[in-house]
Amino acid sequence: MSRAEHRDTADGGAAAAVAAVPRAVGAGGAPSRLWTSGLFRSELLTTFRRWRTLALLAVLAAVPVLVGIAVRIETGDGSSAGGGPGGGGGGGEGPAFIAQITNNGLFLVFTALAVTLPFFLPMAVGVVAGDAIAGEANGGTLRYLLVAPAGRTRLLLTKYATVMTFCLVATLVVAASALAVGALLFPLGEVTTISGTRIGFGEGLLRALLIALAVAASLLGIAALGLFVSTLTNSGIAAMATTVGLLITVQILDQIPQLDALHPYFFSHYWLSFADLMREPVYWDDLQRNLGLQALYAAVFGSAAWARFTSRDITA
Amino acid sequence: MQEQSAAAPDPHPGADPDPGSDGVGARAGAGAAVISTRALTKRYRGGQLAVDGLDLTVPAGSVFGFLGPNGSGKTTTIRMLMGLIEPTSGTAEVLGRPMPRSARTVLPEVGALIEGPALYGFFSGRDNLLRYDAADPTADPRTRHARVGAALDRVGLTAAAGKKAKAYSLGMKQRLGLAAALLRPRRLLVLDEPTNGLDPQGMREIRTLVRALASDGTTVFLSSHLLDEIEQVCTHAAVMARGRLITQGPVAELATGARGRLVVTTPDPADAARVLKEQGVGDVVVTEDRVTGEPPDRDLAELNAALVTAGVRVRGFGVERASLEDAFLALTGEGFDVAG
Numbered sequence A: 001m002s003r004a005e006h007r008d009t010a011d012g013g014a015a016a017a018v019a020a021v022p023r024a025v026g027a028g029g030a031p032s033r034l035w036t037s038g039l040f041r042s043e044l045l046t047t048f049r050r051w052r053t054l055a056l057l058a059v060l061a062a063v064p065v066l067v068g069i070a071v072r073i074e075t076g077d078g079s080s081a082g083g084g085p086g087g088g089g090g091g092g093e094g095p096a097f098i099a100q101i102t103n104n105g106l107f108l109v110f111t112a113l114a115v116t117l118p119f120f121l122p123m124a125v126g127v128v129a130g131d132a133i134a135g136e137a138n139g140g141t142l143r144y145l146l147v148a149p150a151g152r153t154r155l156l157l158t159k160y161a162t163v164m165t166f167c168l169v170a171t172l173v174v175a176a177s178a179l180a181v182g183a184l185l186f187p188l189g190e191v192t193t194i195s196g197t198r199i200g201f202g203e204g205l206l207r208a209l210l211i212a213l214a215v216a217a218s219l220l221g222i223a224a225l226g227l228f229v230s231t232l233t234n235s236g237i238a239a240m241a242t243t244v245g246l247l248i249t250v251q252i253l254d255q256i257p258q259l260d261a262l263h264p265y266f267f268s269h270y271w272l273s274f275a276d277l278m279r280e281p282v283y284w285d286d287l288q289r290n291l292g293l294q295a296l297y298a299a300v301f302g303s304a305a306w307a308r309f310t311s312r313d314i315t316a
Numbered sequence B: 001m002q003e004q005s006a007a008a009p010d011p012h013p014g015a016d017p018d019p020g021s022d023g024v025g026a027r028a029g030a031g032a033a034v035i036s037t038r039a040l041t042k043r044y045r046g047g048q049l050a051v052d053g054l055d056l057t058v059p060a061g062s063v064f065g066f067l068g069p070n071g072s073g074k075t076t077t078i079r080m081l082m083g084l085i086e087p088t089s090g091t092a093e094v095l096g097r098p099m100p101r102s103a104r105t106v107l108p109e110v111g112a113l114i115e116g117p118a119l120y121g122f123f124s125g126r127d128n129l130l131r132y133d134a135a136d137p138t139a140d141p142r143t144r145h146a147r148v149g150a151a152l153d154r155v156g157l158t159a160a161a162g163k164k165a166k167a168y169s170l171g172m173k174q175r176l177g178l179a180a181a182l183l184r185p186r187r188l189l190v191l192d193e194p195t196n197g198l199d200p201q202g203m204r205e206i207r208t209l210v211r212a213l214a215s216d217g218t219t220v221f222l223s224s225h226l227l228d229e230i231e232q233v234c235t236h237a238a239v240m241a242r243g244r245l246i247t248q249g250p251v252a253e254l255a256t257g258a259r260g261r262l263v264v265t266t267p268d269p270a271d272a273a274r275v276l277k278e279q280g281v282g283d284v285v286v287t288e289d290r291v292t293g294e295p296p297d298r299d300l301a302e303l304n305a306a307l308v309t310a311g312v313r314v315r316g317f318g319v320e321r322a323s324l325e326d327a328f329l330a331l332t333g334e335g336f337d338v339a340g
Helices: A002-020 A036-048 A049-072 A108-118 A120-140 A141-147 A152-185 A200-220 A219-234 A236-253 A271-278 A284-309 B002-007 B026-032 B076-080 B105-109 B125-135 B140-154 B171-182 B200-215 B227-233 B250-257 B269-278 B300-309 B324-332
Strands: B034-045 B050-055 B057-059 B065-066 B090-095 B097-098 B110-113 B189-193 B219-224 B236-241 B244-249 B261-263 B281-285 B289-296 B316-320
Touching: A002 B289, A036 A049, A036 A152, A036 B125, A049 A108, A108 A152, A108 A200, A108 A271, A120 A219, A120 A236, A120 B026, A141 B050, A141 B125, A152 A200, A152 A219, A152 A236, A152 A284, A200 A271, A200 A284, A200 B269, A219 A236, A219 A284, A219 B300, A271 A284, A271 B050, A271 B065, A271 B076, B034 B076, B034 B105, B034 B171, B034 B219, B034 B227, B034 B300, B050 B076, B050 B244, B050 B261, B057 B219, B065 B076, B065 B090, B065 B200, B076 B219, B097 B105, B105 B110, B110 B171, B125 B171, B171 B200, B189 B200, B189 B236, B200 B219, B219 B227, B236 B250, B261 B269, B261 B300, B269 B281, B269 B289, B269 B300, B300 B316
Parallel strands: B065 B219, B065 B236, B110 B189, B189 B219
Antiparallel strands: B034 B050, B034 B057, B034 B090, B090 B097, B236 B244, B261 B289, B261 B316, B281 B289
């Protein structure tokens, strides 16, 4: 027993020391309790060392490469892809901003995000979020995390923080890959906004970063939805499939004009509002609506996930 | 603050300020029960009664064998004790605190192996332990690597620590699961079928480990469907069948519950049987040179003298202690390997 007491006092002292030297917690949204940082870092490691996660990121990184090469081949004869200038709305002429890529490689970032946001990015997020709790339950590791004891609320918050981090990382992977490919295949320089004004390249880069952040934030709704689904089942595959299925369903419903009244409540409805960051001045209304909607989804499905997860019998 | 309340080995669980902890007097009377349940019941949503009014008391410092066939409610009970499952009714206290409400203060002092090990296959054995340790908010991150190393050493996995867990054999996974339960000094170890998948050598090592831990003062709660395993390492035992507790107590008492049999080995079995019957031995059975029967309530030396006086040549004379299996059969009236 004396050995145990000795170890325990050491633990107490160490806890104080940890409190005195707070460690930086990566993504926003991580709970402020300092002891959580250890689990959060472990969670990040667990997520990003999985082959599946790396494969998803690799697919996302490949999209800008394909788009860039396609545009390069298409315009090899000197004509510009997509036709008319601007092309901000997408229209029938291909993805947003695609016409501008030949003039400025930076536009590949915007095009790549516009291409990946409707499906590739949310699908990747759906897979990671859907697997978050259900995957641990499936592998049996959930019971050991809970008797460690990770604490149900703490574990859920850590999982959500990790999925949020994945949203950001996934978006930045697309943006960084697009920027690299764009710089390699096309000239860089001043940027023409949708409004027709010209801004410097530095300012353009800043806008690109803002757009990436807006895209990452657009994914928080489906992240919360996926996490909720993940608390409902002990099968990681089922949770992933359900989340991605919901994503597709909502995307389809969003295209049906008869459901017009419901459209503003679909998490994907304002996704392409990020293009408004390329206006001069920036048109904030839809961007704010998008952020508000994502926050609403996070609150509703986050609460539902919490209610479910903290009251559920862990039988797996 | 939570760390301190959790880490301090509290010798007086009755002093727990938790307003919900009733039954302080009962605990003090029972002499520091590490696990104590009252009318603990779990009915699953399908209506199936998995655990039915369980009153279990595990004394501190014991190696407690939790016996029962598969499907008898052992694992459901363990999951309720560990706060994974909410009881339908009744109460459970672990280390003097109510579960699952006090899970955050109780569980850091409990190491558990539940329904076999569960590992991250893409992590090495060491990384698996690092992850489980990081999940414990009261574990000191500065000593994490040292403690993980010590736990690996204790279960003999140091050499394989860098290997991916998916390449582990079942026995190695079992050891790694045990190592996870030993990451910190614990007051209670809950081991659900710890020797599953181990070879005889591994089983022996686990038993040695359990005995060593128990001699350090750790209470070990060991579930098993192997009677001889319980008999070899446990000081106390409880027997469950179909969700109900059939009996509990010190192993020696449980075994004597089914009375031992008098065994006489002799080349003159017929004479021996006649003499024994005359001396009041009941249920005399003759098998070749062995005569067995239920011993009467008097000095057995007189029986032996009577045999010798009657000219019966006696090679062996004694009482065979009843095994736990006999006790179990006597209690349940059925074989042990009954499923569900």
